[in-house]
Amino acid sequence: MPSIYVNIMLAFATSLLGLLLFRSHLMSALLCLEGMMLSLFVLSSILVLNNHLILTAMLPIILLVFAACEAAVGLALLVMVSNTYGLDYVQNLNLLQC
């Protein structure tokens, strides 16, 4: 198996880890989500180009479409949090505290 796939999957795992471990900003988590989408795009493009699966070349483009929708909804939520609290710190999301 070509070893470039290892690098791309490692990039996916790195940004998944970055998504799951919060620091202070909600925006950083959204950026890690976008990073996951980018690594999936590159992975599926490499699969299409290496194995000459020509009709599967729809897959990266459709992935980009749905990643754009998801980014739009995530940014809308972040804008609403930022309008209420001034900044997008995750410690502001504490309405459901124990």
Add this chain to the structure above:
Amino acid sequence: MPYIVFLFSALFVIGFVGFSSKPSPIYGGLGLIVSGGMGCGVVVGLGGLFLGLMVFLIYLGGMLVVFGYTTAMATEEYPEIWGSDVIIWGSLMMGVVMEAMVVVWMAWCGGDLVVSLSGLEVWTVFDNSKSEFLREDSLGVASIYDYGCWLMVVAGWTLFISIFIVIEITRGR
């Protein structure tokens, strides 16, 4: 040529480590731009010119511009850069060491090809008398209109509905 593409993919991972270690989001956006450029280099190096153009135009030029504006709106006064915190330094060092170990392992004992290249374009014979060159990636994407027309309708409808979803979310009270 395979080694250049592998180098681009190693720099891709370094860029990912750069924004996953979570400095302030504006520097995370910068890391994502660098990673997008490296990912485009990987895809273009394997012959997919159209898909690389999609990365730059739509991903970097569309989505990341929107992220940049939103970050500029919701950012703090003193953003923390990569060298400002022990946590960021630690995750950066861990990520770089991990990627260096992967690169050394692949260069020394990864016996297989780095990237399996078998031609940049695909010959296709249409009929008995002639043959042509095709760009396989743009032909495949153009088949969204042909074989994937229902997928195109669903994706277009999803984009349309997401506008209304975003308007509804940002309506406030």
